[in-house]
Amino acid sequence: MAEKSRFTIEQMMAVLKEADAERHERQQNLSDKQRLLLLEEENLRLRMIVADLTLRNEALKSMASKKW
16 A cells, blocks of 8 residues: 655645746846856757767768668
8 A cells, every 4th residue: 555645735736836936936037148158058069969960860871872
């Protein structure tokens, strides 16, 4: 038999909702400069992923086009 929780579902949901609201508030409090830096970092990371996948794709195309 499952152990009974000390908290009700409603209490747990309220705590999760509050934590989510606090996280959202912290994100909104970031200055525009901080947000820009975070976006630039993410953009760089995504560009590197695209470059890597493009190189892999070209290598696979090259290998597939060769006659064995």
